[in-house]
Amino acid sequence: MTDDRRLWRRREEDVAMVESDLRVAMLDLRRLDDPPIILEGSAAVIWQLLAEPQTIDDLLTDLAEVFxxxxxEMVGGARAFLEDLERRGLVLSNEEAD
Incomplete structure (x- = not known):
């Protein structure tokens, strides 16, 4: 699928969140002036899957199964979403997965 071997994981320290099946509400406690972040549908599923570090290929395999x-068909949107969360400091990635 992709040649990206980075491991992605969510940053949970300093993040308050409430999760349900297809919805996640979170607040970045480092940025209390920002509004809460609401993730629904595939965004919520990606967030939940990132509870365990995953490569984008593993993530896409899981998403394909869920949906x-x-x-x-999901690689572009998933990659853009991960990069957005990384810019916000809500997910972390390492350089290479072993």
């Missing part, structure tokens, strides 16, 4: 859709 019964080809992983190739």
């Amino acid at each position: 019964d859709a080809p992983a190739s």
Whole structure:
């Protein structure tokens, strides 16, 4: 699928969150002036899957199973979402997965 071997994981320290099946509400405690972040649908599923470190390929495999859709259709959106969360400091990635 991709050649990206980074491991992605969510940053949970300094993040207050409430999770349900397809919705996550969170507040970055380092940025209390920012509004809460609400993730729904595939965004919430990605956040929940990142409770354990994953490569983007592993994440896409899981998403394809959850949504019964080809992983190739989700790669662009998933990558953009991860990069947005990384810019916000809500997910971390290492350089290489072993």
